[in-house]
Amino acid sequence: MTQVLSHPEEVTPEFEKDAARAQSRRGFLMALPTFVYLGLFFVLPFLIVIVYSFATRNRFGGTDLSGWNFEAYRKLGDSVVRDILFRSIWLALITTIICLVLAYPFAYFIATRRPAVRNLMLVFVMIPFWSNFLVRNYAWRVLLGNDGPVSQLSEVLGLGETRVLFTPVAVVLGLVYGFLPFMILPLYAAIERIDLRLMEASRDLYASGWQSFRRVLLPLSMPGVIAGSILVFVPSLGAYVTPEILGGAKTTLLGSYIVTQFLTARNWPVGASLSFVLMAVMLAATLVYFRKGGRTL
């Protein structure tokens, strides 16, 4: 209705084309400042990383940009880097699986509550989600520390001394603590969208509880499973703060290794090539996610 009112009685094709062109120009001008900003301070930096990854480190710890080569990428096959890569992938994988196992029943539980209860439960997931990440990791440092609450508890229970801090276990614990909401929220969004009467129908057709989970609920909630897994796996792979605070010398992960290459070892080409690999993994994961028809990011 408004469409009719807002146009003059006689609309010539020329007039319409002009109006469309003006509209398109207006949209472009509105996007332009952000476009320029991101071009200058996001795309350009990204291209510089790629250039550096093909450069050579000189004797003084500086970087020679002339004479491109694949040396930095070849270095990624070194046993030190390979061990760190495998360890990072392994810990990120364990973190993702633990998050999935904990979050799935939890998300299902929330999705089957009354709307009021459901919103309240989600609010209490959002609060730690948006609380300071550094502080949340630090809290575990306090809990797991010498004579801290955890070791006191294990003494009371007669379990003897527990040394978790500075081990891979502490790192996984910190990562799960940090990224669990990233798993809960997309899983909840996926399960909430499912018509749960389908579960009822499967039970009417003599499916066991396990069968109706395995054959009905799980396949339907797959977009949430994939989204959550990517959202936990990718940041775990690039984690830096958690292994620095909770891990020890033997738990160097990809993120910390990259930072070391820049801030202490001063081997920028290797650091740049590793960052590029990390970025490529992230992009591949995102593409998989959109291919699978996911929308909740």
Next chain:
Amino acid sequence: MSSPVLPRGSAKLGLTVNAWLIYLFFYAPILLLVVFSFSADKNVGRWGGFTFDWYREFGQNDGVQSALGVSIRVALVSTLVAVVLGTMAALSLERFTFRGKKVFDALLYLPIIIPDVTMAVMMLLFFAQFFDLLDAWFGLSLSKGFGSIVISHIAFSISFVSVVVRARLAGMDDTLEEASMDLYASRWQAFRYVTLPLIFPGVAGGALLALTLSLDDVVITQFVAGPGSTTLPVFVFSLIRRGVTPLINAVSVIMLAISIVLVALSLFADRSKRASAKVSN
């Protein structure tokens, strides 16, 4: 509609217990940290009687105070710019079609999904290169500091603001703007008196998100901060790496309190957003 079949017996018990344990897992560490920040014991994880000493130290420690000042200034400036740019980007994507729109849309998503460390490396190399060029071409010797931190924070905040504002714009039809312009409002008036009040909850939510992100960031800031300009999280991070002290407990609790206030405000903005969406329907 009758409620669908729900798990009964042991399955139901299992789900309930799991939910309570997850909340315990989320909140116990935070609450214990708050408790220990009032403990007089020098050991960060042991109770030794009630004290305010560590908060007093927080107020008197010059390093903490100057880092807090930098953090607040960075957060305010970067949020202001990111909100303006992010809102314009959201409007252009939701209200117009133009050439390059798809590329723009994809570009806006990247800062959200890129890992922190990669973004940090990007900004570090960019500023290294940029300052070298300034020096070579104009003889200007600038270095990393407040400016480079703000520029980096804006770069990752714009996208988050635009996502939040877009969500708000998507739930709103544009006939109201058209109506106002039929009533001889100029484009600016239509934006100022119709569109802006309607999307305001989204803009406020985006601003709170940008503030939170800016006040939280450690990795990127660590790479672009210069001597004399560290933010509070970067300062605390370097303190933790040197060894834990009760002062860090107190600073942590204050940072936690700031982020919880911001979350509460954004949940509130979200609520008023939903309420006004109901009205406009």
